[in-house]
Amino acid sequence: MSNESTHPGEEGLDPVAEQPARPTIDAVAEQPARTAGRPTVSKSASLTPSDRVIPTWTDPTVRRAADSIGGPLGRHALVGRMPILTPLRITLLMALLFLIFAWLVKSPCIQQTEGAGGLMVLDSSGNRQWISGCYNDVVPTYQIQGLADGTFPYAANFNSAGEVVEPLAYPVLIGTFMWLVAQIGNGYNSFTAGTGILPQSLDVAVYFTIGAILLSLLYLWAVASTLKISRKRPWDVAIMCLSPLLVVHAFSNWDIIPVALLAAAMLSWSRSRPVIAGVLLGLAVAAKLYPVLLLFVLLLLCLRAGKMRSFTVTAVATVLTWAAVNLPVALAYPDAWRAFFAANTNRKSEFTTWYAIYTDWSGFKIFDPELAAGQAPTLLNAISLLLFLLACIGIGWLTLAANRRPRVAQVMFLVVAAFLLTNKVWNPQFSLWLLPLVVLALPRWRLVLVWQLTEAALWFLLMLTYATKGNEPGRFVLLSQYPYQNMAIVRDLLVISLMALVIRDIIKPELDLIRQAGDDDPTGGVLVDTPDVLTVPSPRSLLRGRKTFRTKRSSEPEPVSEPELEQVSLIKRG
Secondary structure (H helix, E strand, C coil): CCCCCCCHHHCCCCCCCCCCCCCCHHHHHHHHHHHHCCCCCCCCCCCCHHHCCCHHHHCHHHHHHHHHHCCCCCCCCCCCCCCCCCHHHHHHHHHHHHHHHHHHHHHHHHCEEECHHHCEEECCHHHHHHHCCCCCCHHHHHHHHCHHHCCCCCCCCECCCCCECCCCCCCHHHHHHHHHHHHHHHHHHHHHHHHCCCCCCCHHHHHHHHHHHHHHHHHHHHHHHHHHHCCCCHHHHHHHHCCHHHHHHCCCCCCHHHHHHHHHHHHHHHCCCHHHHHHHHHHHHHHCCHHHHHHHHHHHHHHHHCCHHHHHHHHHHHHHHHHHHHHHHHHHCHHHHHHHHHHHHHCCCCCCCHHHHHHHHHCCCCCCCCCCCCCCCHHHHHHHHHHHHHHHHHHHHHHHHCCCCCCHHHHHHHHHHHHHHHCCCCCHHHHHHHHHHHHHHCCCHHHHHHHHHHHHHHHHHHHHCCCCCCCCCCCCCCCCCHHHHHHHHHHHHHHHHHHHHHHHHHHCHHHCHHHHCCCCCCCCHHHCCCCCCEECCCHHHHHCCCCCCEECCCCCCCCCCCCCCHHHHHHHHC
């Protein structure tokens, strides 16, 4: 039974006896103040239903949605009477349902038809992959890289048709994962061909489906890890379970792998296990580079709290794990190993980035000049890097200057969002990176769901621009690029809005929903309730003439700010 389940002895508990008979907006606003006065609950102890935040009482969007199923939770609701229906198990079922939807969305791209000579082939007629939005990188990569041959992808030079195979431009952990999925698929095909017990299908369809099953298990791991971090607000995890973004991009590529490993690493850090956190983070970085940003976040917060030993342990474990995964491939196949880094250096701006949109609208090709094959866009790379470094400097200053130390998830969300906004490549599935982070940093359902719906709309508008012009039956006229470009701008503005709200919560921690529940930092681990050792002047202090750095040591943690009545008006306006 998970940590989130209730104790058997609590079956007779009336979990919300303290609340008014009919929860009102005013009662909701008062709830955090009462919660903040409760003693801290051990992370190894199970929470009672009364220790958890009730979304239908605290979030206006969830409250209105609950009207269709009987309204918000009432005072005499039987909470905790059925230990099998824990928040963890219910959210996992939610995620599983939407992962099934995600496979169905992509399934048109593995539909089969009879080809030349009676052989079964993939049916790509009528712009199927674009009109249905089922396009994904998994199917074409399998066909191009010759994974069906069983050769390790970094060692492959030719496929079974004798065609030259380009180096696999994926990090080592993802490339190895793809190879293992292909091996499992080959085993399945051999078994079905020999026994006839299980249904037979095209090897690429088997490969895609097996990969989807394994990615689903990893995403369920990410959901469980995130829920165990957000202990007092477990239902916030439904944001990443009932997700339109998950439906369209769960199986677009392999990005769920680093998402799951990073969520697990953050869970380990929250439980003050720096070595395990470092190992998991090293694996995440071996699957995608962006999780390394967590080290930057931990460096800032550990500097402020004087916990550099824990940071050093995590950083060393991260580097050693990453090296253990990468060195065998780098030494055996150095050119293939470098292909991922070379491909990222030489790439032009991706269609939905502001760089590409500016170039298309203005006709000024400073970001994407005409380049020879293999030539890197030097200026674009420099501008992208400079903008990200400036964003990191600003976030670092905010982290060290805020009156109360920001939470790990808040700073991590800001850094990853800044990376996406300033990077020259924002593949649509990259937005999955933000899902666990936004749950932990800013669990405000309405704006987060609007952002996710925008991501889904952006994907389908982008897909329609690839539909082929023509008069053949089933052909659609090519959609202009302007709809998806405008939707990309809306997406960027919504992400910036999310960042602005996180920054507001850092500056005014009394408005932070997580801290209103009585927690200092659920992801903090060794940082929780630790007094500050190093801070820097805030902009307001600089304007007042306080230009020197200050250090402070205190035997007592900083007092927790009580929630202000301002949240009442915020909820009413919600």
